[in-house]
Amino acid sequence: MSAFSAIGEDREIDREEFTPTLEPQATWCPGCGDFGVLKALKQAMPEVGRNPDEVLLVTGIGCSGKLNSYFESYGYHSIHGRSLPIARAAKLANPELEVIAAGGDGDGYGIGGNHFMHTARENHDMTYIVFNNEIFGLTKGQTSPTSPKGHKSKTQPHGSAKDPIRPLSLALTSGASYVARTAAVNPNQAKEILVEAMQHDGFAHVDFLTQCPTWNKDARQYVPYIDVNDNDDYDFDPTNKEEAAAMATEAEQSLYEGEVLTGRFYVDADRPSYSEEKQAIGEMPEEPLAERYFDDDYEWERTHDLLLDRHK
Amino acid sequence: MTDHELMWRIAGGSGDGIASTSQNFAKALMRAGLHVFTHRHYPSRIRGGHTYTEVRAKPEPVRSRGDGFNCLLALGDSFARNPQEGAYYGDEEVKPLSENLDELNEGGVIVYDTGLLDSDDIPNFDQRVEENDWHVYPLNLREIARDHGREVMRNTAGVGATAALLGIDLQYFEELMAESMPEDILEPNTEILHYTHDMVKEEFEFTHDLRVPEGNHDEEQVLLSGSDTIAYGALDEGCRFIAGYPMTPWTEVFTIMSQALPEVGGISEQVEDEIAAAALALGASHAGVKAMSGSSGGGFALMSEPLGLAEMSETPVVLVEAMRAGPSTGLPTKPEQADLEHVLYTSQGDSNRVVLAPGTVAEAYEQSRLAFQLAYGYNIPVILLYDQKLGGELMNVPASHFDREPNPDLGAVTTEEELEEAPHGPGGKFHRYRYDAEDGVSPRSIPGQKGGHFLVTGNEHNPAGHIDEDPTNRVTQVERRMSKLDGVREFLDDKNTQTYMGPEGADYGLITFGSQQGTVREAVDRLNEAGHSVKGIGVSDMMPYPVEEMTEFLESVDEALVVEMNASGQFRGLTQKELGRFGDKLSSLLKYNGEPFEPAEIVAGFEASIEGQDVPDQQTTYVPAAGD
Ligand SMILES: Cc1ncc(C[n+]2csc(CCOP(=O)(O)OP(=O)(O)O)c2C)c(N)n1
Ligand code: SF4
Numbered sequence: 001m002s003a004f005s006a007i008g009e010d011r012e013i014d015r016e017e018f019t020p021t022l023e024p025q026a027t028w029c030p031g032c033g034d035f036g037v038l039k040a041l042k043q044a045m046p047e048v049g050r051n052p053d054e055v056l057l058v059t060g061i062g063c064s065g066k067l068n069s070y071f072e073s074y075g076y077h078s079i080h081g082r083s084l085p086i087a088r089a090a091k092l093a094n095p096e097l098e099v100i101a102a103g104g105d106g107d108g109y110g111i112g113g114n115h116f117m118h119t120a121r122e123n124h125d126m127t128y129i130v131f132n133n134e135i136f137g138l139t140k141g142q143t144s145p146t147s148p149k150g151h152k153s154k155t156q157p158h159g160s161a162k163d164p165i166r167p168l169s170l171a172l173t174s175g176a177s178y179v180a181r182t183a184a185v186n187p188n189q190a191k192e193i194l195v196e197a198m199q200h201d202g203f204a205h206v207d208f209l210t211q212c213p214t215w216n217k218d219a220r221q222y223v224p225y226i227d228v229n230d231n232d233d234y235d236f237d238p239t240n241k242e243e244a245a246a247m248a249t250e251a252e253q254s255l256y257e258g259e260v261l262t263g264r265f266y267v268d269a270d271r272p273s274y275s276e277e278k279q280a281i282g283e284m285p286e287e288p289l290a291e292r293y294f295d296d297d298y299e300w301e302r303t304h305d306l307l308l309d310r311h312k
Numbered sequence: 313m314t315d316h317e318l319m320w321r322i323a324g325g326s327g328d329g330i331a332s333t334s335q336n337f338a339k340a341l342m343r344a345g346l347h348v349f350t351h352r353h354y355p356s357r358i359r360g361g362h363t364y365t366e367v368r369a370k371p372e373p374v375r376s377r378g379d380g381f382n383c384l385l386a387l388g389d390s391f392a393r394n395p396q397e398g399a400y401y402g403d404e405e406v407k408p409l410s411e412n413l414d415e416l417n418e419g420g421v422i423v424y425d426t427g428l429l430d431s432d433d434i435p436n437f438d439q440r441v442e443e444n445d446w447h448v449y450p451l452n453l454r455e456i457a458r459d460h461g462r463e464v465m466r467n468t469a470g471v472g473a474t475a476a477l478l479g480i481d482l483q484y485f486e487e488l489m490a491e492s493m494p495e496d497i498l499e500p501n502t503e504i505l506h507y508t509h510d511m512v513k514e515e516f517e518f519t520h521d522l523r524v525p526e527g528n529h530d531e532e533q534v535l536l537s538g539s540d541t542i543a544y545g546a547l548d549e550g551c552r553f554i555a556g557y558p559m560t561p562w563t564e565v566f567t568i569m570s571q572a573l574p575e576v577g578g579i580s581e582q583v584e585d586e587i588a589a590a591a592l593a594l595g596a597s598h599a600g601v602k603a604m605s606g607s608s609g610g611g612f613a614l615m616s617e618p619l620g621l622a623e624m625s626e627t628p629v630v631l632v633e634a635m636r637a638g639p640s641t642g643l644p645t646k647p648e649q650a651d652l653e654h655v656l657y658t659s660q661g662d663s664n665r666v667v668l669a670p671g672t673v674a675e676a677y678e679q680s681r682l683a684f685q686l687a688y689g690y691n692i693p694v695i696l697l698y699d700q701k702l703g704g705e706l707m708n709v710p711a712s713h714f715d716r717e718p719n720p721d722l723g724a725v726t727t728e729e730e731l732e733e734a735p736h737g738p739g740g741k742f743h744r745y746r747y748d749a750e751d752g753v754s755p756r757s758i759p760g761q762k763g764g765h766f767l768v769t770g771n772e773h774n775p776a777g778h779i780d781e782d783p784t785n786r787v788t789q790v791e792r793r794m795s796k797l798d799g800v801r802e803f804l805d806d807k808n809t810q811t812y813m814g815p816e817g818a819d820y821g822l823i824t825f826g827s828q829q830g831t832v833r834e835a836v837d838r839l840n841e842a843g844h845s846v847k848g849i850g851v852s853d854m855m856p857y858p859v860e861e862m863t864e865f866l867e868s869v870d871e872a873l874v875v876e877m878n879a880s881g882q883f884r885g886l887t888q889k890e891l892g893r894f895g896d897k898l899s900s901l902l903k904y905n906g907e908p909f910e911p912a913e914i915v916a917g918f919e920a921s922i923e924g925q926d927v928p929d930q931q932t933t934y935v936p937a938a939g940d
């Protein structure tokens with residue numbers, strides 16, 4: 001028996017396997033968009049064909065960070081903004097895992113902004129879901145990096161003087177090889193995008209519009225949304241970076257004007273993932289490192305020869 | 313003492329090859345049968361600025377720098393001739409000679425490069441030479457190097473000259489050069505070495521009586537720094553993942569690991585910042601690989617939150633903290649031991665970590681291995697605390713010390729077979745944080761293992777990992793996590809990790825931690841030779857603290873002096889806090905000018921403490937016992 005026999009198991013996967021029974025009770029507010037993400041993710045899993053024991057879901061802090069409390073898999077509910085560095089190292093340690101990172105817009109575009117840029121740049125093979133509700137939920141309604149300019153909150157009583165972050169453009173320019181936006185109000189599109197993102201070999205960024213009826217009452221429910229890949233008014237080629245960038249910019253601007261554009265904005269299926277690049281230059285073994293610790297036949301190197309060689 | 317020991321100092325500008333030349337010099341003397349120890353001093357500047365390295369060599373083991381030094385090789389600082397006139401650094405041309413004279417012992421030897429240095433620029437030079445009975449050999453090393461090769465080979469000319477003056481066989485230098493230099497550089501260097509050596513022998517009448525002592529090793533030796541041994545310890549313990557961000561002096565460990573890991577099929581990641589670095593180490597460890605990260609003061613401060621997460625989530629990880637003088641960016645290239653409290657208590661909540669502080673180059677290997685055994689055996693973060701001095705100093709250690717079996721054991725993890733029998737929650741989650749774990753250690757499962765999925769969280773959690781604020785659960789989990797330190801204490805007690813020095817029954821104690829251990833050992837020896845009754849202890853366990861051993865030690869002496877490199881007596885404070893008594897027995901000897909102690913300063917500090925005098929050296933501070 002392999003040390004990680006859950007990996008690559010060949011059987012029908014049922015979405016209910018990802019639902020915890022009995023515990024715990026969801027603490028999300030009624031009508032919260034986060035339910036939509038959870039539902040779409042559970043629906044995506046059977047299609048991706050991964051079972052709970054081979055999935056690692058790393059989250060940050062916030063309402064969004066509780067995603068893995070309601071999702072049955074290996075989970076790491078970490079610290080505010082740090083899901084990406086944890087997730088990408090786990091992927092390097094064992095590339096055979098299905099690694100998903102998730103967090104809120106404050107978590108992902110604020111405190112974790114630097115990690116976002118660098119993880120995209122390195123093109124780690126993983127999926128990153130950002131619950132974009134344009135507000136800090138868990139800490140009770142402060143302005144977030146995606147809140148519109150002029151947005152008033154208890155910490156910005158005169159209205160925010162800042163322009164919001166443009167996450168799709170940021171992901172694209174940073175080097176993400178898959179960039180999409182979907183919305184909790186459309187579980188079907190959301191599921192499809194998540195399946196694609198997980199199947200994509202590289203860094204897949206999904207900006208997931210989630211409404212927060214508790215603190216962002218004015219915010220639209222992100223309806224009616226338009227799927228840009230499925231609408232003749234938007235003619236662009238998502239494999240062309242320039243066209244993708246123009247489309248992303250338009251989508252980001254129009255969101256604040258009440259038009260919700262969703263879909264796949266950029267897909268680069270050719271760019272090698274970070275592990276592939278690292279393996280190609282001899283900085284990462286072909287076999288999953290983690291396996292080695294369970295392999296009784298592996299001959300562990302001693303430093304003694306190296307030491308004699310260099311230090312005698 | 314100076315009769316049979318060499319304390320050679322090579323001085324010049326940063327970037328002039330002082331470090332590599334001194335390393336070869338030390339290695340040559342080691343190969344010639346001597347015990348060696350190097351002490352490095354460099355400014356926080358890339359090129360230029362006064363830098364030196366001392367190589368101390370004796371037939372007997374050397375564990376610290378000496379008091380001053382007895383042979384100076386002053387090369388010119390080639391970067392001192394600042395092309396921009398009136399630039400901030402000003403005229404530093406003569407520093408390699410002038411800056412070192414205060415510490416040169418009576419009867420010492422000076423070789424200096426007249427090609428770049430002019431002794432006329434040094435006030436009262438001739439008078440000082442006479443007063444101190446120094447023996448001066450001015451040589452145009454620059455010209456020799458230029459004539460026979462290239463100007464940058466001044467170092468080799470200097471080595472040839474001192475070898476002649478001290479009677480060191482050139483063969484050792486030749487061999488080392490041949491091992492490290494490509495053919496086209498080797499040839500002129502060899503010529504310069506011989507030319508200068510022979511010329512000095514022919515042209516000078518030697519007035520000094522300093523010669524290299526003779527020695528013999530009974531077994532094969534290797535020359536290593538503390539950074540080397542920390543890295544090798546980690547590798548032998550099966551560490552195959554490192555993530556970091558450069559910061560002096562931690563960068564040394566990071567570099568050594570980054571070069572070695574690809575060779576053994578491991579992974580090194582230079583990432584965007586230290587928060588990410590520590591988080592990556594946690595991620596790799598969680599996924600089943602032995603992992604480390606680390607930094608120095610400010611960078612370690614950024615790791616505070618991931619460190620807390622490692623404690624709460626019981627994710628094993630080793631973090632190294634290479635101290636330099638602080639606060640903030642402080643003195644970037646100078647040692648201090650003032651991050652102890654930072655490392656013990658940083659991050660929110662009750663500290664639930666292990667902190668080890670190796671005292672010597674050889675011990676750093678041991679402690680690095682121990683750090684991984686504890687981290688993975690107990691699912692707890694372990695911090696390896698050392699300083700710029702230990703990280704950068706070179707020492708010879710018998711090669712056999714490192715001839716050990718690797719230990720890739722992943723520690724407290726379950727197998728899939730065990731998972732089948734293990735308790736699970738109603739949703740299928742493995743009870744990774746079970747209450748009833750032996751020694752408090754609840755084994756973890758690794759992602760990908762069948763039947764092992766569970767939730768890790770930095771929030772308080774129940775056995776399955778779910779966030780749980782129930783008071784009974786809270787108390788049970790806190791107590792289980794804290795109880796792991798008792799197990800660690802027992803484990804460490806068995807290993808006997810503290811270092812005892814001097815006669816067991818002595819009346820007076822010297823106490824230290826970390827890199828000052830070797831210097832304190834030398835001071836203990838000297839004091840006993842001088843008729844005092846002194847013993848010493850070098851403590852390596854900071855958390856959990858060796859309460860029993862230290863109580864025993866302190867009960868056995870009348871008084872004790874705590875020697876440490878910081879201004880507030882942090883280790884003395886820890887000792888008093890942990891033991892809850894002995895305040896009336898403990899005095900402090902502190903140094904925080906950016907230089908480590910010299911043995912004589914500790915001897916003087918001891919004398920001041922027993923006689924209630926002031927410490928003569930302005931650079932050290934004596935703080936008397938406080939009472940309880
Ligand atoms: C280092 C740190 N700073 C601040 C917090 C407090 N905090 C918790 S959640 C949160 C905001 C989360 O907002 P967002 O990421 O948008 O997620 P949401 O709750 O809206 O899903 C903050 C600031 C924290 N936990 N850690
Ligand atoms: S506060 Fe907003 S984001 Fe958080 S659970 Fe409630 S609705 Fe959802």
